Amino acid sequence: MKKEHDELINGYQDKLSPKVLDEIRDNVPADVTKERLTRIMEAVYAVYSQAKICPGECVGLVSAESIGEPGTQMVLRTFHFAGVAEMNVTMGLPRLIEIFDGRKLISTPTMEIYFKKQYGKPEQVRKFAVEIKETVMHEVISDSTLDLLEQTIKIKVNEVLIKDLDLSVADVAKLIKSKIKHFSVNIEGNEIELAYTGKTEEMKEIHSVKEKIKEIKVRGLKRIKQVLPVKRGEEYIILTSGSNLKDVLVLEGVDVTRTTSNDIHEIRNTLGIEAARRAIIDEACKVIGAQGLNIDLRHIMLVADTMCMSGAVKGITRYGIVSEKASVLARASFETPLRHLINAALIGEKDKLSSVVENVMVNQPVPLGTGLPGLVTKMK
Amino acid sequence: MGKTFNVEAHHLVPKHTKLSDAETKKLFEKYNITSKELPKILDTDPVIESLGAKAGDVIKVNRASETAGETVYYREVVDE
Structure with a gap:
């Protein structure tokens, strides 16, 4: 491509879209003469101008029909x-x-988590998946009993499950202790015993504590209910059920440019x-x-x-x-007309009849297409 | 949470630039509009926060477009 040709094409930058210009650059033969290229550009511009939507065209209506029918x-x-x-x-x-x-x-929020290259090994991705999955206490305890006489709660921890999560019974006990007040925490084997140390003898309170313990978050990010590492193309990514973009994007190793929800x-x-x-x-x-x-x-x-x-x-x-929408009548024509009309009447709203629907209602030409321009008579 | 990430690096986020006063005036003259007619962007928008723009500024957005290659869009920053 000669320099003067480039200049000629660049001269159309304000008139044609970059994609059209690129297409011309790619498809015009290198030995084209300047006159011919000028003619090409003029012809392209003429076709492009014709393809443009006219002012006043009701594009919204066309869109509504074009999406509605399929x-x-x-x-x-x-x-x-x-x-x-x-x-x-x-x-x-x-x-x-x-x-x-x-x-x-939304009914099924999901995320696609991508990884930076050096973090993309299968084991690393699997470990990451386990770490972000939201795990709550009742998933890792096998049994919890309440002794109302002694005012104690006994929690049996499922050792196999917490081992998968890289936690020990002591860690779980520590977690409970940090979240629950007025209880002393003791560990016996795989059992955690909580004894009430508060003063009031409210049975209801101990009950609610037992339920509260079950909801404690052991690990992971909020709302991430399921994780699924899969191979896509050459790399491993994680699909999740439940979405928490904000917390995932700050984690190390996550590819910030591609991870989406x-x-x-x-x-x-x-x-x-x-x-x-x-x-x-x-x-x-x-x-x-x-x-x-x-x-x-x-x-x-x-x-x-x-x-x-x-x-x-x-x-x-x-x-x-x-x-x-500015117009009362236009809002009323969409849904719940009475409510809109009553509210508008209460505050004394005015309708300037400047848009489509309200003009249809009062049987006037709508400001669309040929109805858009108005005639102004020049007074002498 | 204290940790942050670069919002503008994400592939969904197009390039945002703040227009200078002179550029804003030129834009309004070109299309014969006031800032009222522009689409809005909230000042709490993550991109605006990282740009450090204030209410009243005009933001130019260079969007990648499947139909036109690249399109330019303007938004006015408003208080939430």
């Missing part, structure tokens, strides 16, 4: 596979609704709104792709951009982006 072909059920060594993940329509509604609590709100809180937008697009594409459907990416990008407009992730629900 959506009717999706599976409605969440599949659960028995005995398969993969995680259950909500797919299909339920997942798509979950993403676009911007749910705070499928919880959009968590991504918003740990990585920011732009990452959340990207995650919405990725997750939606994953669902649509898995169903063998084909929706143009631009529609999903529009939805994701709209959801992330305000800096926080807002779902397409009456509590989310619909509640931000």
